[in-house]
Amino acid sequence: MSFDNRPIGVFDSGLGGLTVVKALKEQLSGEDIIYLGDTARVPYGSRSKDTILQYALEDAWFLIQRQVKCIVIACNTVASMALPTLQKKWPDQLFISVVEAGVEAVLQQKDLERFLLLGTHATVNSDRYRAMIHEKAPQISFYAQACPLFVPLVEEGMQDHAVSLTIAKEYVSKYAEINPQLCLLGCTHYPLLKNTIKKVLPENTKVIDSAEASAKFIYQKLYETNQLASKGVEGRKQFFVTDMPFSFFQIANHFMGTEIESVEKVQLEMIL
Numbered sequence: 419m420s421f422d423n424r425p426i427g428v429f430d431s432g433l434g435g436l437t438v439v440k441a442l443k444e445q446l447s448g449e450d451i452i453y454l455g456d457t458a459r460v461p462y463g464s465r466s467k468d469t470i471l472q473y474a475l476e477d478a479w480f481l482i483q484r485q486v487k488c489i490v491i492a493c494n495t496v497a498s499m500a501l502p503t504l505q506k507k508w509p510d511q512l513f514i515s516v517v518e519a520g521v522e523a524v525l526q527q528k529d530l531e532r533f534l535l536l537g538t539h540a541t542v543n544s545d546r547y548r549a550m551i552h553e554k555a556p557q558i559s560f561y562a563q564a565c566p567l568f569v570p571l572v573e574e575g576m577q578d579h580a581v582s583l584t585i586a587k588e589y590v591s592k593y594a595e596i597n598p599q600l601c602l603l604g605c606t607h608y609p610l611l612k613n614t615i616k617k618v619l620p621e622n623t624k625v626i627d628s629a630e631a632s633a634k635f636i637y638q639k640l641y642e643t644n645q646l647a648s649k650g651v652e653g654r655k656q657f658f659v660t661d662m663p664f665s666f667f668q669i670a671n672h673f674m675g676t677e678i679e680s681v682e683k684v685q686l687e688m689i690l
């Protein structure tokens with residue numbers, strides 16, 4: 419077995435991808451991670467496909483220049499819309515997407531009949547989750563709800579504010595009648611709202627998130643390709659954002675439960 423001590427690159431439109439970094443830190447603590455949050459342009463989820471593709475190319479290029487061994491697309495919006503474009507542009511680069519990880523977690527649920535996806539407009543409209551789930555399990559009744567106000571709430575650090583519960587009710591409570599057995603938080607920002615979302619779903623609905631599912635999936639991919647890091651010590655985590663590094667720092671510290679080492683503001687290069 420060989421090892422690869424290059425960092426894992428992770429990107430998201432903002433701080434949602436930190437939910438993936440946190441899960442990675444717990445499950446693959448020896449890995450170095452370079453994180454990019456495009457906080458200047460968040461949210462991506464209400465933008466057009468062309469714009470999302472352009473942003474995705476610029477985010478990926480930032481990480482490729484830093485010699486990462488793989489790029490985790492810690493953004494369901496980008497993963498739903500742009501994965502084929504990124505793979506075509508950089509065929510030798512390993513891309514790992516939170517959508518594949520989420521779909522795998524859904525398909526592992528036994529006797530699943532009614533499933534609810536929560537995501538951004540772009541993720542829901544891309545139809546990617548439904549197509550991938552129905553390819554393997556066409557019998558599952560699939561419901562999807564776009565929740566566009568969730569991302570700004572999280573970016574503003576308002577996940578525990580009463581207004582979040584009101585908005586969650588508006589989006590989600592109508593599915594009580596359908597009584598889904600499983601609900602996937604198909605946006606990496608949403609795990610920060612997990613407790614609130616659970617309050618407005620039937621008690622028996624199991625809620626899983628694509629961030630947690632991703633860490634297991636990433637481990638599997640790196641193991642299969644002999645690219646796990648050999649180090650026993652905690653890996654280095656570097657954070658880059660395109661705007662507001664201070665508020666990112668505060669929210670990230672709170673969320674990660676430990677002080678993050680540093681946050682640097684960067685400008686992304688335009689890619690054609």
Ligand code: DGL
Pocket residue numbers: 430431432434435460461462463464492493494495496538541569604605606607
């Ligand atoms: N966290 C992202 C996702 O998983 C993107 C949210 C957004 O920028 O709209 O979809």
